[in-house]
Amino acid sequence: xxxxxxxxxxxxxxxxxxxxxxxxxxxxxxxxxxxxxxxxxxxxxxxxxxxxxxxxxxxxxxxxxxxxxxxxxxxxxxxxxxxxxxxxxxxxxxxxxxxxxxxxxxxxxxxxxxxxxxxxxxxxxxxxxxxxxxxxxxxxxxxxxxxxxxxxxxxxxxxxxxxxxxxxxxxxxxxxxxxxxxxxxxxxxxxxxxxxxxxxxxxxxxxxxxxxxxxxxxxxxxxxxxxxxxxxxxxxxxxxxxxxxxxxxxxxxxxxxxxxxxxxxxxxxxxxxxxxxxxxxxxxxxxxxxxxxxxxxxxxxxxxxxxxxxxxxxxxxxxxxxxxxxxxxxxxxxxxxxxxxxxxxxxxxxxxxxxxxxxxxxxxxxxxxxxxxxxxxxxxxxxxxxxxxxxxxxxxxxxxxxxxxxxxxxxxxxxxxx
Amino acid sequence: xxxxxxxxxxxxxxxxxxxxxxxxxxxxxxxxxxxxxxxxxxxxxxxxxxxxxxxxxxxxxxxxxxxxxxxxxxxxxxxxxxxxxxxxxxxxxxxxxxxxxxxxxxxxxxxxxxxxxxxxxxxxxxxxxxxxxxxxxxxxxxxxxxxxxxxxxxxxxxxxxxxxxxxxxxxxxxxxxxxxxxxxxxxxxxxxxxxxxxxxxxxxxxxxxxxxxxxxxxxxxxxxxxxxxxxxxxxxxxxxxxxxxxxxxxxxxxxxxxxxxxxxxxxxxxxxxxxxxxxxxxxxxxxxxxxxxxxxxxxxxxxxxxxxxxxxxxxxxxxxxxxxxxxxxxxxxxxxxxxxxxxxxxxxxxxxxxxxxxxxxxxxxxxxxxxxxxxxxxxxxxxxxxxxxxxxxxxxxxxxxxxxxxxxxxxxxxxxxx
Ligand SMILES: NC(=O)NCCC(=O)O
Ligand SMILES: NC(=O)NCCC(=O)O
Numbered sequence: 048x049x050x051x052x053x054x055x056x057x058x059x060x061x062x063x064x065x066x067x068x069x070x071x072x073x074x075x076x077x078x079x080x081x082x083x084x085x086x087x088x089x090x091x092x093x094x095x096x097x098x099x100x101x102x103x104x105x106x107x108x109x110x111x112x113x114x115x116x117x118x119x120x121x122x123x124x125x126x127x128x129x130x131x132x133x134x135x136x137x138x139x140x141x142x143x144x145x146x147x148x149x150x151x152x153x154x155x156x157x158x159x160x161x162x163x164x165x166x167x168x169x170x171x172x173x174x175x176x177x178x179x180x181x182x183x184x185x186x187x188x189x190x191x192x193x194x195x196x197x198x199x200x201x202x203x204x205x206x207x208x209x210x211x212x213x214x215x216x217x218x219x220x221x222x223x224x225x226x227x228x229x230x231x232x233x234x235x236x237x238x239x240x241x242x243x244x245x246x247x248x249x250x251x252x253x254x255x256x257x258x259x260x261x262x263x264x265x266x267x268x269x270x271x272x273x274x275x276x277x278x279x280x281x282x283x284x285x286x287x288x289x290x291x292x293x294x295x296x297x298x299x300x301x302x303x304x305x306x307x308x309x310x311x312x313x314x315x316x317x318x319x320x321x322x323x324x325x326x327x328x329x330x331x332x333x334x335x336x337x338x339x340x341x342x343x344x345x346x347x348x349x350x351x352x353x354x355x356x357x358x359x360x361x362x363x364x365x366x367x368x369x370x371x372x373x374x375x376x377x378x379x380x381x382x383x384x385x386x387x388x389x390x391x392x393x394x395x396x397x398x399x400x401x402x403x404x405x406x407x408x409x410x411x412x413x414x415x416x417x418x419x420x421x422x423x424x425x426x427x428x429x430x431x432x433x434x435x436x437x438x439x440x441x442x443x444x445x446x447x448x449x450x451x452x453x454x455x456x457x458x459x460x461x462x463x464x465x
Numbered sequence: 466x467x468x469x470x471x472x473x474x475x476x477x478x479x480x481x482x483x484x485x486x487x488x489x490x491x492x493x494x495x496x497x498x499x500x501x502x503x504x505x506x507x508x509x510x511x512x513x514x515x516x517x518x519x520x521x522x523x524x525x526x527x528x529x530x531x532x533x534x535x536x537x538x539x540x541x542x543x544x545x546x547x548x549x550x551x552x553x554x555x556x557x558x559x560x561x562x563x564x565x566x567x568x569x570x571x572x573x574x575x576x577x578x579x580x581x582x583x584x585x586x587x588x589x590x591x592x593x594x595x596x597x598x599x600x601x602x603x604x605x606x607x608x609x610x611x612x613x614x615x616x617x618x619x620x621x622x623x624x625x626x627x628x629x630x631x632x633x634x635x636x637x638x639x640x641x642x643x644x645x646x647x648x649x650x651x652x653x654x655x656x657x658x659x660x661x662x663x664x665x666x667x668x669x670x671x672x673x674x675x676x677x678x679x680x681x682x683x684x685x686x687x688x689x690x691x692x693x694x695x696x697x698x699x700x701x702x703x704x705x706x707x708x709x710x711x712x713x714x715x716x717x718x719x720x721x722x723x724x725x726x727x728x729x730x731x732x733x734x735x736x737x738x739x740x741x742x743x744x745x746x747x748x749x750x751x752x753x754x755x756x757x758x759x760x761x762x763x764x765x766x767x768x769x770x771x772x773x774x775x776x777x778x779x780x781x782x783x784x785x786x787x788x789x790x791x792x793x794x795x796x797x798x799x800x801x802x803x804x805x806x807x808x809x810x811x812x813x814x815x816x817x818x819x820x821x822x823x824x825x826x827x828x829x830x831x832x833x834x835x836x837x838x839x840x841x842x843x844x845x846x847x848x849x850x851x852x853x854x855x856x857x858x859x860x861x862x863x864x865x866x867x868x869x870x871x872x873x874x875x876x877x878x879x880x881x882x883x
Contacts, residue, residue: 132696132741132749175743204742209627247701265700269744278550278856281733281756282683283665283828286726288852293734294722297715304712308704315699316711317744319737323550324622325593326687326735326754326793327829328855331550336744338699375744410701411745434706437746438696 051144051448052136057083060133063439071133071439072140075205076171076182077106077218084127085224088143088168095150097165101235102226104193105183106170106219109235112150114160114463119238119422121160121463123149123455124167124184124414130175131205135441137245137448141429143168145243145452152456160463162238169414170224176205177215178269178318178336179376184417186230191376193230202318232421239387239462240418242426243455245443248410249434257403257450258395259428260388264409264416266347266380267340272299274362275369278323278331289329290366293321296333298361299354303337306353312341314350336375342408344380381416384423387462391427394457398450411436423462427454468509469562469866470554475501478551481857489551489857490558493623494589494600495524495636502545503642506561506586513568515583519653520644522611523601524588524637527653530568532578532881537656537840539578539881541567541873542585542602542832548593549623553859555663555866559847561586563661563870570874578881580656587832588642594623595633596687596736596754597794602835604648609794611648620736650839657805657880658836660844661873663861666828667852675821675868676813677846678806682827682834684765684798685758690717692780693787696741696749707747708784711739714751716779717772721755724771730759732768754793760826762798799834802841805880809845812875816868829854841880845872 052067058074058081074080085108089100092110101109111120125142129135146166153164169187174180177199185191197216206212219225228235251259276292300316307314318336337354341347355372362370395404409426418424429451432442443451470485476492476499492498503526507518510528519527529538543560547553564584571582587605592598595617603609615634624630637643646653664670669677694710718734725732736754755772759765773790780788813822827844836842847869850860861869 130696130741130743130746132743132746134746173743174745175741178744180745202742204738247698249706267700277853278548279853280665280829280855281731281735282685282758282830283854284731284852286722286731288667291722291733293718293737297718300711300715301719304704304709313699313704315709315745315747317699317746317748318742319711319739320622321737323548323593324620324736325548325550325591325855326596326756327592327598327733328548328550328552328735329733330735331856338744340700411698412700434702435695435697436701437698437743438749 051140054084054087055136058129060439068136072129072136073131073133074129075131075176076128076173077222081128082222085168091147092150092166096154101228102224103228103230103235104226105186105196105230106224106226107183107187107230108168109165111163111165114162114164116162118162119236120163120165121459122165122167122237122240123459124169124240125242125244126169126172126414128171128173130173130437132437133439134437135439137441137443138247138436139172141245141448142243145455148452149456149459162463164459172414176201178202181378181412181414181417183230184414187232188417188421189232190417190420204320237422239422240415240424241387241455241458242413242415243451244413244426244428245431245436246428247431247436250407251428251430252432254405256405257399257447258454259407260391260395260404261383261409261426261428262406263381263383264412265340265342266344266378267338267412268347268351268377269375270337271373271375272335272337273371274333276329276331276366279329281327281329284329290368291329292333292368293330295362295365295368296335299358302357302361303354306357307339307350310341310346310350312339312346312350314339342380378412378416381419383419383425386465387423387425390458390461391425391454393461394454397457398454427451468565469558472502472505473554476547478857486554490547490554491549491551492547493549493594494546494591495640499546500640503586509565510568510584514572519646520642521646521648521653522644523604523614523648524642524644525601525605525648526586527583529581529583532580532582534580536580537654538581538583539877540583540585540655540658541877542587542658543660543662544587544590544832546589546591548591548855550855551857552855553857555859555861556665556854557590559663559866560661563873566870567874567877580881582877590832594619596620599796599830599832599835601648602832605650606835606839607650608835608838622738655840657840658833658842659805659873659876660831660833661869662831662844662846663849663854664846665849665854668825669846669848670850670852672823674823675817675865676872677825678809678813678822679801679827679844679846680824681799681801682830683758683760684762684796685756685830686765686769686795687793688755689791689793690753690755691789692751694747694749697747699745699747702747708786709747710751710786711748713780713783713786714753717776720775720779721772724775725757725768728759728764728768730757730764730768732757760798796830796834799837801837801843804883805841805843808876808879809843809872811879812872815875816872845869
């Protein structure tokens with residue numbers, strides 16, 4: 048837990064309270080702070096007995112501790128990047144640190160595993176700076192092409208130089224983490240993938256549980272919508288003569304949330320920029336994100352369809368605004384592995400007792416979603432105070448972090464032995 | 466007309482067509498291109514017989530041509546700054562160039578006026594980069610404090626360095642146009658103020674007229690609204706737990722347009738930015754502009770009131786979002802002067818005949834609105850193709866520009882003689 052907050056020196060934002068942990072984090076994937084955290088990760092895991100480090104073409108880093116037999120390692124993976132918000136000190140970071148702590152416990156107790164164990168730091172899980180979440184684990188799993196991922200460009204509003212947003216590949220090179228290994232599950236196979244993560248939702252806290260055994264999660268699709276209108280004078284242009292791209296966008300934002308709600312799904316817009324951005328000029332162009340989620344892929348498709356129909360009508364009715372959609376990512380609902388889940392349940396029962404864990408599903412996407420398509424995998428959740436995440440106020444107690452790490456190690460050792 | 470497009474070399478944007486005039490303009494107030502245009506203005510007017518140039522503390526520049534008697538000059542004023550859009554090549558620029566052409570005609574014909582004549586280039590009429598329209602003429606008229614104007618900061622999205630937006634005073638200094646004269650109608654009095662401008666609306670073209678005799682214009686108020694919500698995960702946060710600042714903003718944008726429409730007024734949002742700007746984080750903050758217009762100040766107030774009531778309810782209903790309003794500017798409906806209007810009518814009748822001009826009102830605000838509070842004043846409009854303005858496609862034919870300049874000079878000479 049101390050090491051968790053130790054690495055938060057790289058990217059910590061201004062304090063929001065008096066306590067030493069009361070800062071958020073802004074460590075955007077492949078920025079300078081990310082490079083420092085990566086270096087810490089390699090140094091620390093080497094000191095804790097990892098004899099091999101594989102860095103792949105997407106910067107994914109596998110720190111491998113040998114077992115009695117060779118073979119695909121059992122992995123504990125998550126990510127060290129954060130939201131820009133500032134985001135919190137736990138989302139992703141906890142999972143990597145818990146893996147490192149597991150290595151420490153194994154070293155201190157001279158634990159020998161049947162097969163190698165590894166800790167993985169996956170690149171750009173957040174999809175904030177480079178708008179594709181669970182990015183580099185998706186490349187590893189063959190769900191996203193390497194070249195496609197390399198070409199993803201920064202969101203301009205988060206770019207160091209908004210006039211020339213950089214690509215993933217440029218930034219991998221710049222910070223020195225464009226590795227030599229192929230980013231491919233066949234080249235760097237994993238025996239299984241376990242991930243400890245904060246819940247990011249309110250369920251565990253509400254139910255008074257310490258551990259969530261994660262059975263699966265939501266499917267989600269990300270889109271970029273571009274709406275084209277006509278720049279015109281706000282004072283001299285009657286409503287009837289307007290093609291106001293922002294009016295169209297506003298109506299689409301309200302409508303899309305409602306449509307997803309009708310299907311018991313979620314739809315959100317987190318990115319929006321407009322042009323030209325002058326008080327007395329009707330916006331001629333709006334670019335915005337759409338994030339549609341539901342447990343069931345088919346329902347995500349149905350929501351998309353419903354929004355597309357209405358959105359076309361809205362754009363048309365706003366003076367004939369144009370509307371184009373680009374699908375940025377499509378993440379399927381994951382299927383987690385029964386044996387992995389059983390290992391987590393057994394480990395959790397041992398750590399906190401049967402009545403302190405519960406099964407649940409993930410609202411957020413995770414690297415384990417991608418990993419689970421290529422190896423047995425599952426996740427462990429610990430409570431998020433107030434269900435708050437992607438916010439500097441994100442908080443999980445020291446005790447809960449420690450319990451999570453203990454359950455993670457227990458699950459890995461059980462799985463290794465099974 | 467050639468000189469009009471001559472100065473468009475400073476700030477011309479990428480061509481949208483094959484013709485030499487088919488580029489827009491992006492000459493933001495007090496940027497480097499503005500400095501070049503200002504220098505041209507002084508050089509040109511000096512060569513055309515202006516023996517005195519007054520530059521005031523806001524960068525307003527008065528190029529004065531002596532008359533037979535001393536006394537407050539009759540002014541022909543407008544502005545050389547443009548919208549960022551790119552904006553057009555005529556809005557404002559035409560009025561200054563027409564003044565310069567009037568000087569040329571007077572010089573070539575050895576015209577002697579009773580009183581001095583001057584051409585004025587007013588600073589930051591557009592209110593785009595520094596969000597206060599008709600800014601420096603308002604300071605001259607005592608409608609806005611000098612210190613207040615100096616402190617106005619760039620809209621971040623239009624700033625050269627968005628991380629440290631500059632003030633009006635910083636930029637006046639940087640480009641060397643922070644003049645020594647007091648910006649005050651009592652220090653630099655004008656005998657009258659005439660302004661030739663493109664209509665920026667569709668009326669003259671539709672009615673087949675060449676000249677608009679402008680009787681007055683709309684009142685308008687500009688506001689900055691800040692909406693505060695809570696950053697949260699788009700996948701893990703149920704609707705019921707959200708305080709989504711962008712949903713609140715979107716509903717306010719749609720509602721405010723409708724409310725103004727109910728009062729036969731206009732309401733528009735041209736600037737909007739949000740934080741943190743990540744696809745999977747609910748926006749925790751939105752900052753946006755509101756521009757409310759109507760002929761009648763009282764109705765502008767009524768529209769504001771109606772929007773405020775609804776907006777509070779919307780913010781509250783979006784998970785208790787906070788909402789704050791800041792009034793940025795308040796421009797009254799102007800009263801133009803009967804003698805000035807008569808001079809324009811007589812000049813227009815001479816130039817194009819009685820059936821080719823008409824009376825109308827201005828949709829946009831202009832420097833003459835401010836000037837008219839301190840001296841007799843009026844405006845002359847020429848047709849805008851398709852009513853399009855604040856757009857690179859803004860267009861007024863060479864012939865119509867020339868007619869406008871002729872009517873302007875005729876009105877000034879008539880007024881000088883009256
Ligand atoms: N855990 C987490 O915040 N993941 C980000 C990916 C997403 O769900 O949008
Ligand atoms: N003429 C013109 O575009 N003025 C800008 C001021 C305004 O009307 O917003």
